[in-house]
Amino acid sequence: MESGSQQSTQSAAQSATSSRNIRVLIAKPGLDGHDRGAKVVTRGLRDAGMEVIYTGLHQTPDMIVEAALQEDVDAIGLSILSGAHTVLFPRIMKLLGENGMDDVLVFAGGIIPPEEVEQIKALGIQAVFGPGTTIEETARFIRQNVRPAAGLSTGGVQ
């Protein structure tokens, strides 16, 4: 992880000057209290030149979606180790849809059994990063898949 984030610092410095500021929300849904991974990713993406909003532990789907809405983030990273992803992820994706936020890139990390990855992706979560993923890989994925710079149109009606 260390070397990964160092490498990414360099490439980030280059891209920071050439590209727009990507805003990412890193969120911990549910009740597990393990946020080391979320914090490492937060720090790593910062070093990769992104603006990262971290909202702490024990977030409900509503809290996560509301934070993403107010912060107008380009991407959301969900970190979960409790096994509750099969319940919480569908709820989050549904709320994003209801708010017209389908253009927000969602990725997940933590402990998700390989046999459940397809099911998770079917929800519209575009990547699942397990243990061992480098920050560089995550940052590259975000850069390549994030929506174009925010324009005038926003979805959803309140």
Next chain:
Amino acid sequence: MSSAPTREVNPALIELVQRGINGDRRALARCITLIENRAVEAPALMHQIYPHIGRAHLIGITGAPGSGKSTLTNELIKEFRKRGRKVGVVAVDPTSTLTGGAVLGDRIRMLENFGDKDVFIRSMATRGQLGGLASMTNDVARVMDAFGKEIVILETVGVGQDEVDVAKAAHTTLLVEVPGMGDDIQAIKAGVLEIADMIIINKADREGVEKLQLHLKGMLSLAPRREWQIPILRTIAVQGEGIGEVADAAEKHLVYLKNSGEYEKREKARLRDELLGRIREEVTRRVLRLETAPGGLQDTLNQLELRQLDLDQAAYALYKKSFE
């Protein structure tokens, strides 16, 4: 900002603004993004909302890292909500100058207000805004104002001129101090103390409160006498103690500003700063467009390096060229 605002307004922008005025939070979020990114639509956006601004009370909160600004902000949100006010918050954290990235973590202390549709919190990175950070946050505050927020809190760390300027641009500026943060002179550098309309001693259950209060009083007594007596208030923000008094004092300060004519004076000073900032931004942008042009930025830098030009000559030459 790249060109003067055109008066032919994009219908999508008008719709976005209308949605914001009707209370659509996603429209507010997007308008803030456009301003923050200095998007091409930003000038037209500001023009559209201009008729709707001027009602909100802008409260700036600044202080050293760890002094409890975010926690105090959280408590103030709750207090103003109790008083029936709609609240917007802009929480600014520094951008890494090395990578351009930032970690924005102020929200973490404001989660209690989640679910209240009349509270809108936006985290922001300093980014190195060409026209000045304060000018950008002022525009964000204007949008919140236009979209119905009655209290707008601007929170920044009290280090660095840009950050302090954000809080200074508010109607009422709160400086947060904490007892026992080392050398008392360190805790209250003159420059920051000067901009305060109210001083909050947070974490007032800590040792050293009396000493800090005495010290602050001493410092204030040395300042030129003003009509507004800067109150020194004690809070324990994590327990919600003393927050009502802070809100009372802030409201009192706004009344003072309006009755004394100070309100207009400050507004004018702020507009002046912003106007000069916009001009700097525009000129810088024009020059940056000449990065690789013949006789442009890079060529001029080379000449500077070879000492064929001095800085003043170089700056003037580029300025002139940028308008050709």
